Amino acid sequence: MSLVRLDGVEKRFGDLHVLKGIDLKVEAGQVVAIIGKSGSGKSTLLGCINGLESHDDGRITVDGKVVSEDARSLRELRQTVGMVFQQFNLFPHLSAGRNVMLAPMVVHKAQGQASEALARDCLAKVGLAEKFDTYPDKLSGGQQQRVAIARTLAMQPKIILCDEITSALDPELVAEVLKVVKALADQGMTLIMVTHEMAFAREVADLLVFMHQGRVHEVGAPAVLFDAPQTPELCQFLGAVL
Amino acid sequence: MVQFTFWDILRNLLLAAQWTVLLSLIAFVGGAVVGLIVCVARISKNPGPRWAARIYIEVLQGTPLLMQLFLCFFGLSLIGLNVPPLAAAAIALTLYTSAFLGEIWRGCVEAISKGQWEASASLALTYPEQMRYVILPQALRIAVAPTVGFAVQVVKGTALASIIGFVELTKAGTMINNATFQSFLVYGLVALLYFALCFPLSLLSRRLERRLNVARAS
Amino acid sequence: MNYTFHFADVFAYGDLLLRGLWLTILLSAVSTVLGLIVGIAGALGRNSEIAPVRWLAGAYVELIRNTPFIVQLFFLYFGLAQMGLKMTAGQAALLAMVVNLGAYATEIVRAGIEAISKGQWEAGLSLAMTRWQVFRHVVLLPALEKIYPALTSQFIIVMLGSSVVSQISAEELTFAGNFIQSRNFRSFEVYFVITGLYLLLSLGFRQVFRLIGKRVFGKG
Ligand SMILES: Nc1ncnc2c1ncn2[C@@H]1O[C@H](COP(=O)(O)OP(=O)(O)O)[C@@H](O)[C@H]1O
Ligand SMILES: [Mg+2]
Secondary structure (H helix, E strand, O other): OOOEEEEEEEEEEOOEEEEEEEEEEEOOOOEEEEEEOOOOOHHHHHHHHOOOOOOOEEEEEEOOEEOOOOHHHHHHHHHHEEEEOOOOOOOOOOOHHHHHHHHHHHHOOOOHHHHHHHHHHHHHHOOOHHHOOOOHHHOOHHHHHHHHHHHHHOOOOOEEEEEOOOOOOOHHHHHHHHHHHHHHHHOOOEEEEEOOOHHHHHHHOOEEEEEEOOEEEEEEOHHHHHHOOOOHHHHHHHHHHO | OOOOOHHHHHHHHHHHHHHHHHHHHHHHHHHHHHHHHHHHHHOOOOHHHHHHHHHHHHHHHOOOHHHHHHHHHHHHHHOOOOOOHHHHHHHHHHHHHHHHHHHHHHHHHHOOOHHHHHHHHHOOOOHHHHHHHHHHHHHHHHHHHHHHHHHHHHHHHHHHHHHHOOOOHHHHHHHHHHHHOOHHHHHHHHHHHHHHHHHHHHHHHHHHHHHHHHHHHO | OOOOOOOHHHHOOHHHHHHHHHHHHHHHHHHHHHHHHHHHHHHHHHOOOOHHHHHHHHHHHHHHHOOOHHHHHHHHHHHHHHOOOOOOHHHHHHHHHHHHHHHHHHHHHHHHHHHOOHHHHHHHHHOOOOHHHHHHHHHHHHHHHHHHHHHHHHHHHHHHHHHHHHHHOOOOHHHHHHHHHHHHOOHHHHHHHHHHHHHHHHHHHHHHHHHHHHHHHOOO
């Protein structure tokens, strides 16, 4: 059984039809890269998977459970699915370590010491062990994004959603974040990532999804899609970005 | 006619200024408590409380404080409560303050970016947990400066209690003026005393705001 | 509670209410125009290259913003009269409102001018305009547009604050209320109606300002 499965998912914002019947299966341990023009619905799709956005039609199952809107099942869902954002969204009033500790303490009711050990461990995984007491505004963009990844890891999710997590970074900071993502992929984490880093997608992803106007326009192995795009839309998109 | 020296006038004004301070404190503390409720209602997900708070704010911000004082004063005596002017003034000023503080604080909560809500929701925090651990701590920090700033409005607002006969600084000034006919001196002193109360608050508010901006910019 | 409300006793004085309403509108409108002019002058003063002018403008703003309007009113009306400068209640009321709004407008306009980027000044100056010309032709209108919402709120505050000028017997809306309740002894009903009229005024004025804003700046 697939870890994540979308069947005919539809989403509207008022009159705007953003997702027009999305079908997608993601197996445990798979790395899925989603590409597509701005406005094609990539972020909305990710949001539907962890319930940040409600969907209007179709069905999403994650880890065998149907995604619904009631508070209890959302809380459970979000312990399974972590998310990393383009703008990092670290909590500015908390140190890096406290950012990582917050959810384990509040949601898992972890003890202070246990969650501190966990946080140090997670920060070490992203190479920031020494930044435990540093506040976000004293960290570079790349470091902030790595703390955000550590914060997600601390909840021990089965799936991590990444929404253009290197798009807000200065070019020289992109590599350090991608390195962390690559390591996660190598350790078998299931990743669904929206990205503009085509070379990275080609290297790391098992499955490439091209979204166009609210539909999965083309899907397949990255090498196949990159080297032999089937539709003029993907050709055009790749021509513009490569 | 009694003869007032400059020092008599000043001493009497200073005594009365204590009542201005007291009324300000009552109104500010009371207004903060009610204002918190107004703020919570205003940002509630439930449209009932949200609309009630909206109308409450609209009415209290859309009518003169003086009329609110009159309505409290005359309204309470209508229902048979013979309240002293201090009580009527305290109630009216509390309501007035609560509407403004509630709205100021709502602005502070809404100033917290959508990303903070999304990130904390993604970490499986519930709405109360998001508020408690992520949104309010940040909102409180930006709320301090405008809240202190509004305290100035509260102190100035207490001057209207003189009109329903509560003897605070302004009323004392009027009474002394009626006895001495030294309007220029008396009202000049009254103004200076208010200034002495309000200006430090204004400065503090501005300093807090600057410090926050510096912290943000870095 | 077995009190019967007598609102008819209030509306019997309809023409008095209307006269008061009209004077409130007039006072507010005139003091807004004059107050804005004072505010622009004040903002220029606060940015002046001459230090004493800056200090004077700063002292004016701080003094007004940190004292109650009613005390300013009494000082101008009674205090200045004692010094030999006698005004009618209406004149004193208008003066107090202009002086008061002027101080707030100074800060609002100043914030607006500061919000216009240095680039605009530099672009204007490099086109060989004088500072005054840049201010007049490049900075002023965009600055006014930026501060328009704040000015609107301030106007409403001044309009509501004008109820205080009834205390020196300027015959605006609240004064009409005071007069009526001294005749019919229906204090609560009278002030209830007056309060409702003020609420209508502030809602109405906000609409009017929105429409004017649309016309002048081309958006709401
Ligand atoms: N909360 C929202 N309300 C209304 N429209 C939205 C909202 N979020 C996204 N949209 C619209 O939905 C479309 C898809 O947005 P998004 O999923 O963010 O695209 P992408 O991430 O591919 O750039 C866009 O046209 C966007 O303007
Ligand atoms: Mg997006």
